[in-house]
Amino acid sequence: MVNVRRRAALLVAMIPLAACGARVAEEPEAATVTVPRCGEDVEYTTPERAVAYEGGSADKLFALGLTEHVHGYVMPPANPPVEESPWAAEYAKVEFLGDDLLNKEVVVEANADLVVAGWRSGFSDERGITPEILDGLGIQSFMHTESCYNYPNHPERVTPFEALFTDLERLGRIFGVEDRARQVVADLKDRVEKVKSQVPQGDPVPVFLYDSGTDQPFTAGNQVPPNEIISFAGGRNIFADLDERWTQVGWESVVRAQPEVIIILDYGDQPAQEKIDFLKTSPTTATLPAVVNDRFHILDYNEGISGPRNVDGLEGFADYLRELPR
CATH class of the missing domain: 3.40.50.1980 (Nitrogenase molybdenum iron protein domain)
Structure with a gap:
């Protein structure tokens, strides 16, 4: 099990005290919650400076009412203008960090404590920004479940809409807004079922x-x-x-x-x-x-x-x- 924030804290704790016999009051350990990241169990602490890549990532956070926990977003040129989003007002409250592909430098410079993106559509071996690399930097990461079916070593196979609902529920647990997440998912599922009930007769x-x-x-x-x-x-x-x-x-x-x-x-x-x-x-x-x-x-x-x-x-x-x- 990966515990990113605790690993960073341990590295700091290993630094020798400047003066012999000095006593330092220990800060209480932040509460953690274990949530899957693809097929791997990961311990998360509540993020305060999340960075989202692409509209889908930011939309999930905004739909859960998490704007205050979002530092900013990276939006590649393919993404239509955020002013056209149902959450345009929320985008305006956070920082625009770039219009290129996701990279490690922008995340580090933003002092991010969570990065939300998809595998191979954000996180990338070739560009040197993977969950494993971010783990080593003490930066938490969350991957869209829809992108996990071929994630190396820890795949997870979920149908696309069920993956969306799974992400909202998991993000709800990470940020401590489980009730909000359940309501958002229930509303989306109701809309999907209404569509299914009205499918035209005949062959697809x-x-x-x-x-x-x-x-x-x-x-x-x-x-x-x-x-x-x-x-x-x-x-x-x-x-x-x-x-x-x-x-x-x-x-x-x-x-x-x-x-x-x-x-x-x-x-x-x-x-x-x-x-x-x-x-x-x-x-x-x-x-x-x-x-x-x-x-x-x-x-x-x-x-x-x-x-x-x-x-x-x-x-x-x-x-x-x-x-x-x-």
Whole structure:
């Protein structure tokens, strides 16, 4: 079991006293709670200077009413402007720390005591910022459960929406707001069940999620929220059999599947209309049923990555499918 803050305290305690016989009053040890970080049990103390990477991480903290515990956020260019967020007022109360990928330097400079991000979508071996590295610096870390299915040594496999609920409950325990977390999760689950109860009759509509890419497209496998946004709303992700998160496929496999609806993931730095224009003009995709019938649905970036806005994305796509002629 990892105890990050206690490890840092022990390092300080090992420094010799400056004067022989000096007596130092010991500070009471901070209360800790054991919460899984992917498949590993970790002891946390209540964070006071949390740093969030991307909108999904910050949204989870803000949804739980934890703004006072958040020091700031790192928001890459792909993320749409925070002013468009339901929690825009909360973003305005904390510090903007950068518009690049997450890195160790910005976290250390912020004097963070918790970093919230996903594995391989924030934390990264290549960029030198992993939970293990932060453990060694006495900085706590929390990873989105949705990203844990292939986390080295401590994987955890949970379906994407259940992973969202798990994260909110675990963060509630870490920050001591369990009752608030239970209420937030209950409200989100009620909204999901309402959508499921209104699924249109008939066979699920084949749906292709277009993330990006022209030579080869990036799309959603079964380990990310759009897979369940599609299925809960009454569609069928044409790549639901791919045991991946965001992954590259070939256009030939898209053509074979003949999607009747295409979801466009709308990035902050790559407008959805540019992607639609490409699909309409490319000879490979121009004859797809979804393109011929102009059946495009725009999914906001923060509705597609793990966060409370997944449920907004589900409701919006469900409304779209219900309005399609059958």
